[in-house]
Amino acid sequence: MNDHMNGETNGDVNNVNGVTDDISHVLYDTKEFQPYDPTQEIIFPPELKLHPEWQTQNLVFRGPRVSYLRPSSLSELLCLKAEHPGARIVVGNTEVGIEVKFKNQTYPVLINPTNVAELTKVALTKGGVAFGASVTLSAVEETLRRQVNALPEYRTRIFSAILEMLRWFGGKQIRNAAAIGGNIMTSSPISDLNPLLAAAGARLTVRSAENGEREILMDQHFFTGYRRNSVRPEEVLVTVLIPFSQKSEYFLGFKQSRRREDDIAIVNAGLRVSSCGRHDRGGGGRWRSEDGPTTNLEGRCWDSSLLETGTSRLLQKLPLAPSAPGGMVEYRRTLALSFFFKFYLSVRGRLSEQFPSLVAALTEEEKEATKEHRHVTPKSTQLFQTVSYLIWGVGPLGQSPQDPIGRPLTHASALQQATGEALYVDDLPRYQNELYGALVLSSRAHARILSIDASHARGMEGVERVFFAEDLEAERNKTGCILTDEEIFVSDTVTCVGQVVGLVVAKDQATAQRAAKLDAIREKSWWGPWTIDQGDVEQGLKSSPHVLEGEMHVGGQEHFYLETNAHLAVPRGEDGGMDVFSSTQNPTLTQQLVARALGVACNRVTCRVKRMGGGFGGKETRNNSVTLPICVAASVLNRPVRIMLDRDEDMQITGTRHPFLGRWKVGVTKDGFFTALDMEFYANAGCSANQSLDVVQKAMLSMDNVYRCKNRRVTGYACRTHLPSNTAFRGFGGPQGMLFTEDMVARAADFLGMDHDEIRRKNMIDSGDVTHFDQPLDRCTIRRCWDDVIAQSTYHARREAVERFNK
Numbered sequence: 032m033n034d035h036m037n038g039e040t041n042g043d044v045n046n047v048n049g050v051t052d053d054i055s056h057v058l059y060d061t062k063e064f065q066p067y068d069p070t071q072e073i074i075f076p077p078e079l080k081l082h083p084e085w086q087t088q089n090l091v092f093r094g095p096r097v098s099y100l101r102p103s104s105l106s107e108l109l110c111l112k113a114e115h116p117g118a119r120i121v122v123g124n125t126e127v128g129i130e131v132k133f134k135n136q137t138y139p140v141l142i143n144p145t146n147v148a149e150l151t152k153v154a155l156t157k158g159g160v161a162f163g164a165s166v167t168l169s170a171v172e173e174t175l176r177r178q179v180n181a182l183p184e185y186r187t188r189i190f191s192a193i194l195e196m197l198r199w200f201g202g203k204q205i206r207n208a209a210a211i212g213g214n215i216m217t218s219s220p221i222s223d224l225n226p227l228l229a230a231a232g233a234r235l236t237v238r239s240a241e242n243g244e245r246e247i248l249m250d251q252h253f254f255t256g257y258r259r260n261s262v263r264p265e266e267v268l269v270t271v272l273i274p275f276s277q278k279s280e281y282f283l284g285f286k287q288s289r290r291r292e293d294d295i296a297i298v299n300a301g302l303r304v305s306s307c308g309r310h311d312r313g314g315g316g317r318w319r320s321e322d323g324p325t326t327n328l329e330g331r332c333w334d335s336s337l338l339e340t341g342t343s344r345l346l347q348k349l350p351l352a353p354s355a356p357g358g359m360v361e362y363r364r365t366l367a368l369s370f371f372f373k374f375y376l377s378v379r380g381r382l383s384e385q386f387p388s389l390v391a392a393l394t395e396e397e398k399e400a401t402k403e404h405r406h407v408t409p410k411s412t413q414l415f416q417t418v419s420y421l422i423w424g425v426g427p428l429g430q431s432p433q434d435p436i437g438r439p440l441t442h443a444s445a446l447q448q449a450t451g452e453a454l455y456v457d458d459l460p461r462y463q464n465e466l467y468g469a470l471v472l473s474s475r476a477h478a479r480i481l482s483i484d485a486s487h488a489r490g491m492e493g494v495e496r497v498f499f500a501e502d503l504e505a506e507r508n509k510t511g512c513i514l515t516d517e518e519i520f521v522s523d524t525v526t527c528v529g530q531v532v533g534l535v536v537a538k539d540q541a542t543a544q545r546a547a548k549l550d551a552i553r554e555k556s557w558w559g560p561w562t563i564d565q566g567d568v569e570q571g572l573k574s575s576p577h578v579l580e581g582e583m584h585v586g587g588q589e590h591f592y593l594e595t596n597a598h599l600a601v602p603r604g605e606d607g608g609m610d611v612f613s614s615t616q617n618p619t620l621t622q623q624l625v626a627r628a629l630g631v632a633c634n635r636v637t638c639r640v641k642r643m644g645g646g647f648g649g650k651e652t653r654n655n656s657v658t659l660p661i662c663v664a665a666s667v668l669n670r671p672v673r674i675m676l677d678r679d680e681d682m683q684i685t686g687t688r689h690p691f692l693g694r695w696k697v698g699v700t701k702d703g704f705f706t707a708l709d710m711e712f713y714a715n716a717g718c719s720a721n722q723s724l725d726v727v728q729k730a731m732l733s734m735d736n737v738y739r740c741k742n743r744r745v746t747g748y749a750c751r752t753h754l755p756s757n758t759a760f761r762g763f764g765g766p767q768g769m770l771f772t773e774d775m776v777a778r779a780a781d782f783l784g785m786d787h788d789e790i791r792r793k794n795m796i797d798s799g800d801v802t803h804f805d806q807p808l809d810r811c812t813i814r815r816c817w818d819d820v821i822a823q824s825t826y827h828a829r830r831e832a833v834e835r836f837n838k
């Protein structure tokens with residue numbers, strides 16, 4: 032390996048099995064890089080810094096729809112709140128912003144209290160730490176951590192639990208902006224802090240101009256309903272006191288969500304227990320528990336009988352109706368029990384350390400159950416063969432420098448993207464007379480459009496024009512990538528939420544998006560089936576010693592490309608020509624469809640793709656739902672029109688990978704050889720054909736995966752549904768088809784009591800086999816590849832370790 036090279040890898044190359052002299056992991060030579068110069072770091076632009084004097088002054092911004100007020104004293108804040116009882120206080124805007132953007136809420140008066148000293152200070156008191164309601168969660172985190180480091184452990188158990196919870200609270204950016212008061216006042220049932228604050232007995236100070244100050248204990252009576260609490264509308268939350276814990280108290284918080292970080296809790300809990308007796312009994316004393324509104328275990332010993340009672344009382348007192356918001360009723364009840372169990376074990380562990388003669392120590396298995404999750408960043412290393420160069424004049428000693436095979440080539444834009452220098456469509460400079468487009472989307476899954484009232488949007492200042500189907504000749508309104516079964520603007524019947532009904536073109540993005548939120552629209556079948564077969568499936572199944580059946584659902588995924596759909600249509604000014612700057616994966620199709628929509632020849636349209644910003648299949652065809660409307664608008668207005676979708680708009684409009692249902696029936700011998708296989712695939716195509724037909728067929732072609740079976744048949748359906756049209760996604764149906772086969776393989780192995788890998792290897796294809804789509808296999812290396820992967824990944828050792836862990 033070359034010492035001069037970087038050797039940069041976040042994996043451990045020395046531990047990778049099978050690394051030999053001709054295998055390398057070195058991607059580039061760091062000597063080629065400019066040395067790091069800290070003086071070149073970007074600074075906060077001085078012109079954007081507020082003058083210190085303005086920082087402390089009252090501010091008032093009055094716009095046509097919203098007034099934004101920033102008072103600088105508590106008395107001014109209370110007066111403003113009395114004057115505008117409906118005003119919204121806003122600090123981090125991470126709740127209010129969501130209500131305005133996604134729930135179409137309007138708040139004519141917003142009051143920012145971040146200049147009010149009482150709401151921004153942190154004070155250490157006898158009973159705990161008092162945080163001003165506008166203190167950000169990052170500042171809360173910092174203060175609590177300081178206390179945890181400075182005070183005896185028993186005093187800060189509540190703080191430690193809150194710190195642990197804050198690790199899973201939003202992302203850093205959210206915690207830097209969001210305030211503790213905003214979380215409490217939103218009173219959302221999915222709040223991560225409220226269960227802990229309630230279990231801790233946090234005390235709130237609220238004030239109003241008329242009634243002065245009062246204190247509220249944050250207990251089970253504080254929350255009065257969904258997103259409601261006992262703070263009165265005229266009151267302002269001033270401080271939140273988080274108490275110190277006592278020596279005899281234990282406190283823990285738990286959160287379960289789909290993802291570990293930055294996700295909404297499915298269930299969360301704050302659990303506190305305090306001793307109020309002597310430790311003179313085998314179980315470790317008498318205890319009072321405050322685990323929220325659910326159950327009271329006062330006076331019980333901390334032993335297995337408490338666990339029993341606590342569990343059954345929790346079950347009785349968690350009466351989640353089957354229709355409870357959020358669903359997953361049984362799962363949530365089970366989670367609540369498992370939190371209680373984890374809490375019980377954790378406390379028992381602590382007690383056994385304190386009173387070893389009275390409380391039995393936790394077993395290793397029990398200790399494992401109490402461990403906090405710590406995320407370990409996965410490491411990986413890319414290995415490749417070193418390829419020598421051809422030395423001209425000396426002879427063919429190696430590979431031509433032009434031959435990329437075997438060489439690790441970095442992505443052409445990798446450096447620009449890593450440094451932020453890469454330019455995307457929306458980075459293109461604005462044209463002088465450019466307009467901005469925003470799509471008018473359907474809000475129903477299946478509905479006739481009875482009428483559209485766009486008078487409000489048309490009357491808005493800054494709106495140039497609003498386009499609907501009537502603005503385009505019916506024939507030119509038709510579009511679609513394989514079948515012409517879609518419309519640029521839906522004319523009569525919408526068939527999914529998020530279908531494009533119209534386009535507002537305005538002077539800027541904000542105006543266009545506001546006008547496009549029109550609330551004035553009043554508003555069977557499948558393709559296929561196709562079958563591929565080989566051999567005689569019926570006979571094969573009939574003669575098989577065992578026949579097994581099963582089915583499996585596979586969900587779709589959002590493409591989540593880095594750059595959302597961004598397009599700029601620039602009319603050429605002659606012959607109806609158009610230059611389209613698009614982040615499409617398929618410039619040719621875009622060119623063809625734009626030409627059709629404009630009623631011009633293809634050579635009048637140029638589609639330029641500067642950079643895609645990710646696509647993964649999502650911009651192969653679905654970009655056209657966004658590109659075509661702006662091209663129509665640009666052509667009619669003869670002015671450039673730009674659009675870049677917000678993430679939520681993009682997700683709503685563009686569809687995902689196809690969710691599939693796969694059914695299989697397999698005949699297998701007692702030794703694990705497949706004799707016959709019959710499969711059916713049903714793909715959720717969404718509301719139009721798009722690429723679904725090809726995706727289904729690709730799934731069918733991939734159903735053999737790497738296995739042979741003499742008799743097999745697969746039938747595929749692309750089912751039409753009232754959802755956005757699903758589309759290409761890496762693998763294009765292949766992963767779904769292979770997954771159903773792997774499901775079948777694993778279940779057949781389980782049935783026969785065989786090792787999964789043994790049955791896999793037994794049935795693997797080899798040279799001389801013929802696939803179910805009649806391709807003879809030649810030089811088939813799958814077995815060698817499989818054996819190499821097993822050896823290099825130390826698969827068997829890892830599997831044994833997993834099995835040991837799961838025992």
Ligand SMILES: Cc1cc2nc3c(=O)[nH]c(=O)nc-3n(C[C@H](O)[C@H](O)[C@H](O)COP(=O)(O)OP(=O)(O)OC[C@H]3O[C@@H](n4cnc5c(N)ncnc54)[C@H](O)[C@@H]3O)c2cc1C
Pocket residue numbers: 119120121122123124125126127128129144150164165199200201202205208209210211212213214215216217221222223224266267268269293294295
């Ligand atoms: C991407 C993202 C991730 C998130 N992740 C999480 C998470 O993991 N866990 C979680 O619990 N929440 C999460 N949230 C929700 C949100 O961040 C928190 O609720 C946050 O604490 C709200 O604080 P804020 O300052 O932004 O509130 P704002 O939006 O400014 O205000 C929220 C509400 O509180 C009221 N309010 C604020 N201060 C006062 C006061 N002094 N007196 C009276 N009323 C007041 C406001 O009027 C408003 O109704 C997330 C939000 C986003 C956008």
